[in-house]
Amino acid sequence: MDALMAAVLGVPLSGLSEEARADDAYLAAHRSATADVALLREQLGVLADVLTEPVREPGREPARVPETAPVRQLRPARRARPLALRLAGVAAAGALVLGGGWMVVQVGQGVAGSGAGKSADSAAGSDEKADASAGDGASLLADPGYLACARLVVEGDVTAVDPVAGTTRERVTLHVTHAYRPAGSGPEADFVMEADMDPLLREGDHVLVALSKGSTTPDVWAVGESDIVPEREALARALPEAEGVTCE
Missing domain, CATH: 2.40.50.120 (OB fold (Dihydrolipoamide Acetyltransferase, E2P))
Structure with a gap:
């Protein structure tokens, strides 16, 4: 099982083969894919919340809020918030690339055989290059x-x-x-x-x-x-x- 498949299926480190756990490159790929998949799930949850918000019908007055309704106080954003948002965008894009590569493997297994596996490897390699080019921007430190x-x-x-x-x-x-x-x-x-x-x-x-x-x-x-x-x-x-x- 490749690192991406293990991440998508939620296989923990303890569930990997001894050969995989002894391979530093495999562990690094598994760690990166796990983080990308988790972030993709989070971003899809946000998207689902936005898409399921009720839409107000044209011409209908919004319900009045009672004057006594409590007003929620928002805390000022931390200085690290802009970086976190940039990280979310980069990671979500990487996760989409990884996820897309995985789906190509699944759909094409019965038709293209080993060719689909090469496509997935290529997608993963492109994602690693994107991560490397991000440099310091990908680190909280x-x-x-x-x-x-x-x-x-x-x-x-x-x-x-x-x-x-x-x-x-x-x-x-x-x-x-x-x-x-x-x-x-x-x-x-x-x-x-x-x-x-x-x-x-x-x-x-x-x-x-x-x-x-x-x-x-x-x-x-x-x-x-x-x-x-x-x-x-x-x-x-x-x-x-x-x-x-x-x-x-």
């Missing part, structure tokens, strides 16, 4: 507004992964090797994650994590030097600007 409001951004080595009693989560403990925010973080940090999150964290892994204010689970977690390097570079460029940003 490239946004000074996010960093200004971040509770914790550190690199470190995993020293323990312990199940949280009564939940499906695990508590991960890090020995901090580099603290970005706040700069004076202690030698240890911990956070919780779902036990089946991809990539899974194991004792000895070197990771970079970022948690927003008030959160106990990371918004960003990169495992291994190859995944950490682009996040670290984006972070290095955005940190100086974050010093002059007020968290709203």
Whole structure:
């Protein structure tokens, strides 16, 4: 089963074959496809809500709202909101490409055979190139507004992964090797994650994590030097600007 099919069918990491779990390239493709499929589902839900809104008939007066009706107060948007919207657009477009490639495989299996598989591979490759060209724009750590409001951004080595009693989560403990925010973080940090999150964290892994204010689970977690390097570079460029940003 290829990475895209596994993501569409919701196969967890533990359900993959040993050969797939040992293949770093396959795991990276599965992680990317899982995120794209989840975002596509979310965007389709938003679209469904919009399409099912009742349409007011022409010439009919809208119902009057009683003067005593409470007025909902809207909170000011965070500085990170524009970046989040851009990310949603990019990810949704990538998910549509991946989803379209998968449907071509399914429809064409009985007719084109291996040719349909090549089309899916081509679609996935195009999506990976689009992700690479996005550069810093695809990382929360490239946004000074996010960093200004971040509770914790550190690199470190995993020293323990312990199940949280009564939940499906695990508590991960890090020995901090580099603290970005706040700069004076202690030698240890911990956070919780779902036990089946991809990539899974194991004792000895070197990771970079970022948690927003008030959160106990990371918004960003990169495992291994190859995944950490682009996040670290984006972070290095955005940190100086974050010093002059007020968290709203």
